[in-house]
Amino acid sequence: MKVLDMDEEESDAIVQALIESPLESGVMPISGAVEVLTRLSLLAPLHFVTARPQKKPILDWIEHQLPQVDRNRIRLDVTGVHTQKIPVLLEKGFKYFVEDRLDTCPLLEEKGIIPILFEQPWNRKPHPYHVVRDWDDISTLIDWP
Numbered sequence: 001m002k003v004l005d006m007d008e009e010e011s012d013a014i015v016q017a018l019i020e021s022p023l024e025s026g027v028m029p030i031s032g033a034v035e036v037l038t039r040l041s042l043l044a045p046l047h048f049v050t051a052r053p054q055k056k057p058i059l060d061w062i063e064h065q066l067p068q069v070d071r072n073r074i075r076l077d078v079t080g081v082h083t084q085k086i087p088v089l090l091e092k093g094f095k096y097f098v099e100d101r102l103d104t105c106p107l108l109e110e111k112g113i114i115p116i117l118f119e120q121p122w123n124r125k126p127h128p129y130h131v132v133r134d135w136d137d138i139s140t141l142i143d144w145p
Contacts, residue, residue, distance in 0.1 A: 051081055095112075
């Protein structure tokens, strides 16, 4: 808001549109996401866990962005709250989680889940976590068969 000289009401409206209508808002996946996720889907189902509150807009967006991925290989859990991702991840037995919010990383680590942090302007404080810029970076971390 400070960079764009935007008031809070305008900013909130934009964020709400992105959350409620990502497909209609024209939100695009970050570099390498489509290719890497499509390739991963051939090895195992894709499982997304998000703090967003509504499942349908996110699932519609994911399915639109990943046209070559079998819909039966896409799983999505929405929690509405960042901290509620952790019980879902523990229940599913995940060892790693790609996160875009630095404050969630220590909570993941406490529970034995290794966070991989997306580089974002809001994650610029010093921290010990592995940082990735995009899905091409994530691809280099995968031991592909």
